[in-house]
Amino acid sequence: MGKGMVWLVGAGPGDPGLLTVKALQVLQEAEVILYDRLVSEDVLKLANPAAEQIYVGKHEGEQQGRQEELLHLMLRLARDGRNVVRLKGGDPMVFGRGGEEWRFLQEHGVPVEVVPGVSSAIALPALAGIPLTYRGYSSGFAVVSGHCREGGEQDWSRYARAETLVVLMGVKERRWIARALLDLGRDPGEPVCFIEKGTTSEERVVETTLAAVARGEVEVLPPAVWVIGKVVALRQVLLLAQEGCHAR
């Protein structure tokens, strides 16, 4: 590991078994680890015990100011010659501001290396028995941020026709998002699934329909990955098949 550089590392969705070998190696050589809210304690336990661990996650209402502070902290640590790991949940380039942090560091002459991570957008559906693509069901998927007010800020018409739609950060506005998708012509009976706190001991999987979400009938807590599309129906087939295998 080079001195005075920053590693942008993906920690995966929580289960340390989903860390990459490279991420583990970098964590074990780190001197300072700057980590987010969605990085699990089990992953942090695998890091170099001598490394300084600094929580840099955001709290409600803190946005841009905190990000500016973080950028300057990374810069200072790298210029002090430390090996810095910037550890983010899932993959650092999927709604993780990884690209922005990389750009800032590069503009200030700090070398950056990226270690991609297993994104919750792909891993959690797979673990719940939902293949995002499947012949005859879906030949593609879109991963979209649901971080919007009353379904409004995001232009859902750009994504509404994707055969499989994966929404991150969509719990709070789920009702408005579902309504926007129905207004754009999606089937009210379409199966949807929320995977809450995936890969943790508190994981909860909720299967329902788009119409039920639009009616405000579905209780979900963040963080959750929301999958919309016919592929959700495969969950029962695949999980039942798996139970059959275990029974044999």
Ligand SMILES: C[S@@+](CC[C@H](N)C(=O)[O-])C[C@H]1O[C@@H](n2cnc3c(N)ncnc32)[C@H](O)[C@@H]1O
């Ligand atoms: C700021 S985005 C970061 C995504 C992350 N970079 C990734 O690739 O998974 C945070 C959102 O990711 C999803 N998420 C991440 N980890 C999750 C988990 N363990 N369980 C459920 N949702 C998760 C949720 O939708 C959450 O609101």
